[in-house]
Amino acid sequence: xxxxxVALAAAAPARAASTLVVCTEASPDSxxxxxxxxxxxxxxxxxxxxxxxxxxxxGSTLKPAxxxxxxxxxxxxxxxxxxxxxxxxxxSASFKPAREFNADDVVFTYNRMxxxxxxxxxxxxxxxxxxxxxxxxxxxxxxxDDHTVVLTLKKPSASFLNALSIQSLSIQSAEYAAAMEKxxxxxxxxxxxxxxxxxxLLQYQKDSLIRFRAFREFWGAGGGMPERAAKVDNLVFSITxxxxxxxxxxxxxxxxxxxxxxxxxxKRIRTTPNLTLQEATxxxxxxxxxxxxxxxxxxxxxxxxxAMAIDMKSLVEAVYQGTGTPAASLVPPSMWGxxxxxxxxxxxxxxxxxxLAEAGLASGFSTDLWAxxxxxxxxxxxxxAAEMIQADWAxxxxxxxxxxxxWGEYLRRRRMGEGDVGMSGGTWDxxxxxxMVVSLTCENMxxxxxxxxxxxxxxxxxxxxxxxxxxxxQRAALYQQAQQVLHxxxxxxxxxxxxxxxxxxxNVQGFKLHFLGGxxxxxxxxxx
Numbered sequence: 001x002x003x004x005x006v007a008l009a010a011a012a013p014a015r016a017a018s019t020l021v022v023c024t025e026a027s028p029d030s031x032x033x034x035x036x037x038x039x040x041x042x043x044x045x046x047x048x049x050x051x052x053x054x055x056x057x058x059g060s061t062l063k064p065a066x067x068x069x070x071x072x073x074x075x076x077x078x079x080x081x082x083x084x085x086x087x088x089x090x091x092s093a094s095f096k097p098a099r100e101f102n103a104d105d106v107v108f109t110y111n112r113m114x115x116x117x118x119x120x121x122x123x124x125x126x127x128x129x130x131x132x133x134x135x136x137x138x139x140x141x142x143x144x145d146d147h148t149v150v151l152t153l154k155k156p157s158a159s160f161l162n163a164l165s166i167q168s169l170s171i172q173s174a175e176y177a178a179a180m181e182k183x184x185x186x187x188x189x190x191x192x193x194x195x196x197x198x199x200x201l202l203q204y205q206k207d208s209l210i211r212f213r214a215f216r217e218f219w220g221a222g223g224g225m226p227e228r229a230a231k232v233d234n235l236v237f238s239i240t241x242x243x244x245x246x247x248x249x250x251x252x253x254x255x256x257x258x259x260x261x262x263x264x265x266x267k268r269i270r271t272t273p274n275l276t277l278q279e280a281t282x283x284x285x286x287x288x289x290x291x292x293x294x295x296x297x298x299x300x301x302x303x304x305x306x307a308m309a310i311d312m313k314s315l316v317e318a319v320y321q322g323t324g325t326p327a328a329s330l331v332p333p334s335m336w337g338x339x340x341x342x343x344x345x346x347x348x349x350x351x352x353x354x355x356l357a358e359a360g361l362a363s364g365f366s367t368d369l370w371a372x373x374x375x376x377x378x379x380x381x382x383x384x385a386a387e388m389i390q391a392d393w394a395x396x397x398x399x400x401x402x403x404x405x406x407w408g409e410y411l412r413r414r415r416m417g418e419g420d421v422g423m424s425g426g427t428w429d430x431x432x433x434x435x436m437v438v439s440l441t442c443e444n445m446x447x448x449x450x451x452x453x454x455x456x457x458x459x460x461x462x463x464x465x466x467x468x469x470x471x472x473x474q475r476a477a478l479y480q481q482a483q484q485v486l487h488x489x490x491x492x493x494x495x496x497x498x499x500x501x502x503x504x505x506x507n508v509q510g511f512k513l514h515f516l517g518g519x520x521x522x523x524x525x526x527x528x
Contacts, residue, residue, distance in 0.1 A: 029408035046518030049195030058512030144160030265319030286425035364397025370422030415448030
């Protein structure tokens, strides 16, 4: 048999393996998106795992995935999912699956996060996305048979089905979990994750690279979702924090896709031979959050003074380089439910100084100012933005010390409540305003997502009421009212409504810039 294999190889030389290298901006804070709120983690999980439902690549239409169909009861409290058959899990050095995907995997995945008494609940960390968008409504997950599960809600949730598409809700293998529990190596479930997705995770070197291999038994290739199937043999994330270095690697063909290019480099990319630039209007938000439970930020006059002291027009021009416009609404213009009547605060240092004096701070004060360390579509250059804010605040007597950390550490510390003033933001992971609006409710002070630690019951009640209505126009009106409350109380100061950009080699085919959650690289190939 071995001789036959060698002879065959000699007669027909194997095709050279194809590799797609993507220059990414930071290490993920977790390899399992269930434990994260960051796109660096979502990007990993998007390659290796699947949800019951998913968003179309590059769009916002919900599509069947591991659930091939579903029905919703008339009262909106019972979601019955028919599961896809013939779906295989990846294998690893420590685990070989003995069965295909079934309802046990769905029950395990959801109950790990829902059942606080489960031994798996405390493995890995917290489940912020689940606790924010799913847990408040979800009562139970029940297996009817191997290919049918029922999710029963405590109350109707208008955004529930769309929220199930978030990478944090990706389905894990119950069989893998049982094997790791038996071996006493439960942490491997998150550190060496397997899934049913188009790529299999091979290697992770923090701050260096993440290596994937095409999963040729991916269920979608046969018809369920062919656009997500791997078109290259190998996928590599080359972790490169400096956008200038990412661009240099792209030009040298060391990577074929460079994410989050410098805004100042966009014109050069458009005119460089062998490079192309993709752009998309995205649903994102970016803001400076002030800890309203800490002095002096517990005084709305101080918060308003700091907002008025920032020359936001100049900041957006310098930092976004024509890729953004000053924002005033938490929900951006690209998403329904935006409040178009809100306007950015006028730049008025004298009025800001008067407000500080009225608050008993005529001589100013000192504070830390946390700047995100990575380029994001919603914040291309956190350091530059922080320096401009620092200079503006100095004019009203406020001394700001700029603080930053590695991206995963920054996120961890912010979720733990560190820092009085810091940058936050994100892109929507599903097409419903509730995702970012909910993050600033009183309830989310518990999860760490409400980084301002701001609790305004009027705001929270409006958001909660909107969450159970089915009429989109009624929901939009409530979200608009909530954003007015947010604007008036100033726990955050918004930066810009932005566009996203990705630079590619001209021979990259099939790439679509995705603006809801993690970026898929299935369906992408590299030509000669």
